Amino acid sequence: MAEWITEQELCEWLKINRVTAYRWRKDGMPYMGKTKSIRYNKEEVEKWLKVKTEK
Numbered sequence: 897m898a899e900w901i902t903e904q905e906l907c908e909w910l911k912i913n914r915v916t917a918y919r920w921r922k923d924g925m926p927y928m929g930k931t932k933s934i935r936y937n938k939e940e941v942e943k944w945l946k947v948k949t950e951k
Contacts, residue, residue: 900935909938923948 901909903917912920921927926940 898940899938901938903934903936906936906941910941 903914906912906917907914917925921934925936925944927934927936929935
């Protein structure tokens with residue numbers, strides 16, 4: 897089952913700040929929700945990061 901995490905949890909997990917998370921969303925990182933209720937699927941984020949680092 898998919899694990900959904902908050903933006904704060906994402907930042908702690910990846911050791912990034914909120915500005916980086918925002919930039920990555922604009923660059924195509926998968927997420928759902930709006931403003932205060934944004935959630936990330938850890939599995940989808942891992943796949944996205946893998947594709948980004950292979951370029």
